[in-house]
Amino acid sequence: MLSLTEENYLKAIYHLSEGGAKSVLTNDLAEAMCTKAASTTDMIKKLSAKALISYEKYYGVNVSAKGKQAALLIIRKHRLWETFLVQKLNFTWDEVHEVAEQLEHIHSVHLIDKLEEFLGFPTVDPHGDAIPDRKGNIKLLPQVGADQLKVGYQGTIIAVKDSDSNLLKYLDKIGAKPGKKLKVLAREEYDESMEIMIDDNKVFLSKDVSKNILVTA
Amino acid sequence: MLSLTEENYLKAIYHLSEGGAKSVLTNDLAEAMCTKAASTTDMIKKLSAKALISYEKYYGVNVSAKGKQAALLIIRKHRLWETFLVQKLNFTWDEVHEVAEQLEHIHSVHLIDKLEEFLGFPTVDPHGDAIPDRKGNIKLLPQVGADQLKVGYQGTIIAVKDSDSNLLKYLDKIGAKPGKKLKVLAREEYDESMEIMIDDNKVFLSKDVSKNILVTA
DNA sequence: ATATAATTTTAGATTGGCCTAAAAATTATT
DNA sequence: AATAATTTTTAGGCCAATCTAAAATTATAT
Known part of the structure; x- marks a missing residue:
């Protein structure tokens, strides 16, 4: 243990x-x-x-393989709890991380399996990240940071990195959620900033923001 | 903290x-x-x-008063989580204790308030114990251990002590759940064992069992 | 009332997770 | 290739929570 x-x-x-x-x-x-x-x-x-x-x-x-599996089982718990907090307890996107960091350490396989069932076997968490199955297998979609995209690219947001609650609030404000379509309108090489179209709104993104938005590759 | x-x-x-x-x-x-x-x-x-x-x-x-409040807020968390596990995740009565022991230490007032709301503001947990409110107030019903009862007494089970999962399995088997009516048929002074009527069944109880059944006083 | 038994506290050691400061190894620079 | 800068490791110490063994206190029994 x-x-x-x-x-x-x-x-x-x-x-x-x-x-x-x-x-x-x-x-x-x-x-x-x-x-x-x-x-x-x-x-x-x-x-x-x-x-x-x-x-x-x-x-x-x-x-190691053993370590990878152990890590994925912790991540499984984290993401199932985040899903629970958002879907069932009406937490906002940016509130979940800290609490899920604690909940992920509860040791009970039975609990997590029951929770997964209760949530209807979700495949992704509220940030769009895939939820590993009970054996620790995860389906990784080919994805790329929005900062890597060329002008004219169109794609769908798969996930956002969830480390910082202020970032999440900002992404929420501009409508950058998993599932949303995104188009690159312009890109400034000097500071790697870009302008994108999302929900028919033009949005300016610094590299610090765009690198946290993961889109279909 | x-x-x-x-x-x-x-x-x-x-x-x-x-x-x-x-x-x-x-x-x-x-x-x-x-x-x-x-x-x-x-x-x-x-x-x-x-x-x-x-x-x-x-x-x-x-x-102290301060300690009592702190204890009651931990107990509040424990009992709300037990309620969640039984009502929402279909845990059986005897499975909940160990997991709730871990969940009760998650530090987030917001989480507990949301959980309480999600559960519909329950007043008692699955064992029948009162759930303290968010300030740490608890409504204590006058209650007495079944081992104290005299022959002929009739009353309602308020709660059962939840320390041991084997005891809970046994209580479940004989139908001794909060809310059930109970009547004392006989009592043996020598070993303080007793016979009770519950659900029209006659059940023999050793003192070790009866003292864990709390009934209306 | 005093000796014995039981309980509780103190003293000193251990382990996990962290630190600072110093030493060792690696990487970069000239 | 030698020296400087950086990174990493080692050495030694601290705090929380635990232990064992010994000392102190309280309770019991004759």
């Missing part, structure tokens, strides 16, 4: 590695966890001893 | 003190928490420093 802290580190490693694709450096992980590098090294050793990650001194960590 | 452990100790003190009525001894608290007396003394000092309990060396602890 993983401790709450171990779960949080593992989840962060999974996300920083982009689903296991890349190695994660100690300092990047420390920054994500809001801890110092020394603490992070300690935890890396612990997760490594539990075979959830592989670790080569000074060269960062990679999630 | 109380730590998870502090919350658990405080709740145990509240229950052992029967709602603040009695003093709680170190050893009894240690037993309830499955820790050693020495650890319990440490925690008593901590809760005392936070003015949640008053403590006189060697003579046990009493919950």
